[in-house]
Structure formats: structure tokens, C-alpha cells
Amino acid sequence: MIEVDAITVSTSAADDLAYRALADICEITSSHNVRVVGGQMVNLLLTAFPVRQAVPRRTADAAIETALAISGDAHHLLTRAGYEAQDGNSYTKGERQIDLLVPSRTGRFGTEQLGGRGFDAAPGLNVALAADPITLQTSVTLTDGQVLKFSARVPTVEFAIVIKTGSYDSRRADRDLIDLHNLLWIVQSHPPAMIGGWKLDQAQRGARLDTQRALVGVAKSLSARSTRDGAQRISPELLVDIPQVAWVG
Incomplete structure (x- = not known):
């Protein structure tokens, strides 16, 4: 298994919330088969493996979405941690939001039933969940100077x-x-x-x-x-x- 440091700085209040949500979900699911996906996945990989040719895909005041690929039922894990289930695959705790994604059986975006709930299903997640992850020992300095430290598991590049x-x-x-x-x-x-x-x-x-x-x-x-x-x-x-x-x- 590959383990790499990922040290970054939050540049906005919106990103503070996204990173706090990411730290939450990484701790809540630390013993489960999950991968950080979506914008956070790419952001963390670029932090761990920087490239000068990187092209930004967001403005400074737009939060990075916090999405997690799961292979089991994470609903009860999140609700026990104080998150409330919203419509579809979103969970919120105050201003923090986490989206759960499950593997698609069709190779296209759709909806899959898991644990009695419907979740957004995305292509490619099954192979990412089956392979060993890259574990990123993440350190994020928030806008107020606080430092968040957590382990995030992401798919290989x-x-x-x-x-x-x-x-x-x-x-x-x-x-x-x-x-x-x-x-x-x-x-x-x-x-x-x-x-x-x-x-x-x-x-x-x-x-x-x-x-x-x-x-x-x-x-x-x-x-x-x-x-x-x-x-x-x-x-x-x-x-x-x-x-x-x-x-x-």
C-alpha cells in the first residue's frame, strides 16, 4: 500500500467546511472500504503529486465537493455521527455536506438501492474499491490557523x-x-x-x-x-x- 503526505492550505470559508466534512467522513469510515472521490480526490492527488501544468477548475469561493465511494451501507455510520440524511445521497451536519456514491451496475450514472435507500451510482467505482488505495496523510491549515490532520484513502491515479x-x-x-x-x-x-x-x-x-x-x-x-x-x-x-x-x- 502506498502512503504519501498531502499538505495544503484552505483558502476560503467554503473550503474550510469541505475539509472539515472530509476529515469527519475519513474518521467515521476509517474501518470500512471507502474511497474519497470527486473534486476532493483530484485535489488531494494534486497536493500529494504536484504538477506545474495543473489547470484550476473552480473559483476561490466555490467549495470542493466532498464525495465518498462506498461498498456497504454507510447510512447508519453517518447518522450516528450526527449527520442528517437529505434527499438522494446527501448528508448534512450544520453547514457541512457529504455525498455518498455507490458503484454503477450499468456503467452509466443512475440510482442504486443500498440498505433500503437510493444512492447515486457512478461508473468506475467498483474497480477503485477493489484495488488497494493510496493513503494520504493529510494536513490542512484552515483560514483561522487551525490545522486538521486525517488519513484519506483515494483511488490510485x-x-x-x-x-x-x-x-x-x-x-x-x-x-x-x-x-x-x-x-x-x-x-x-x-x-x-x-x-x-x-x-x-x-x-x-x-x-x-x-x-x-x-x-x-x-x-x-x-x-x-x-x-x-x-x-x-x-x-x-x-x-x-x-x-x-x-x-x-
Whole structure:
């Protein structure tokens, strides 16, 4: 198992709340099979494995969403810790919010029943939960100077790319594209052994092959979009040929 330090600074009150929620959920689920996913996953991986080519995907006053992939019923864990279940997969405690995600059985976004409740289901989570995580010993200095310390388990960079490819393929959100760009630069900038391995460029079956094929389609669609969308087009530096990525250090 890979263990890495991730030391960062919160820059807004909104991020303070997001980091407090993240610290909560990491402690509450410390003995369960979970992974931090979504924007926090990419943010933490970039903190642990920095790259100069990273592209920001949010404004300073927008909180990073706190999302957790689960393989079991975490509802009672959260409610016992003082979180209240909201509509869908969201739980709140005061101003803190946590979203729970479960693996999709269809390879697309949808809803799955777990423990009698409906949860948002996302593609790619099953392989991330089955593989060993990267454990990030996280230290966050909040805006009031307080330092939060917690252990966060995230997917390997390869499986983070699998998750984000599924997300972009399903909903075509620019934030997922930017996350893919940033994750790919981590692969380019750090040795495979440090980031959990890399086999996506030699995929022959399963989720890796599905991801590789999807990324070829993403690259083609972005090339067409860049000539079609004018001011709305994605910056050319995001057009990374992901199936051919290999560490060049």
C-alpha cells in the first residue's frame, strides 16, 4: 500500500467546511472500504503529486465537493455521527455536506438501492474499491490557523482516471475534462510506482480497455468541439492523448 503526505492550505470559508466534512467522513469510515472521490480526490492527488501544468477548475469561493465511494451501507455510520440524511445521497451536519456514491451496475450514472435507500451510482467505482488505495496523510491549515490532520484513502491515479473518464463520458461536464487533464499530468510527472502503477496504456480487457476506448472518443470529440464552439472551446492543452501516456521522467 502506498502512503504519501498531502499538505495544503484552505483558502476560503467554503473550503474550510469541505475539509472539515472530509476529515469527519475519513474518521467515521476509517474501518470500512471507502474511497474519497470527486473534486476532493483530484485535489488531494494534486497536493500529494504536484504538477506545474495543473489547470484550476473552480473559483476561490466555490467549495470542493466532498464525495465518498462506498461498498456497504454507510447510512447508519453517518447518522450516528450526527449527520442528517437529505434527499438522494446527501448528508448534512450544520453547514457541512457529504455525498455518498455507490458503484454503477450499468456503467452509466443512475440510482442504486443500498440498505433500503437510493444512492447515486457512478461508473468506475467498483474497480477503485477493489484495488488497494493510496493513503494520504493529510494536513490542512484552515483560514483561522487551525490545522486538521486525517488519513484519506483515494483511488490510485490510474483508477481515478477510470472514474473521471466514466464521469465525462456520461455527463460531458468540463470540470471532469479538466480533472482528467490534471490527473494525466500526474502520470506524466511522477514514476508509476509512486502513484499506484500504470497499465492503462497496455489494456487488453475490462475497465482499463473500456476507459482507453472511451478516451479515444473523448479526444476525437474535443478536436471537433475545438473547431466548432468558438469562445466556448476547451483549451488545446487539455487534448492529451491519454492511451499513449507513459512516464517520461
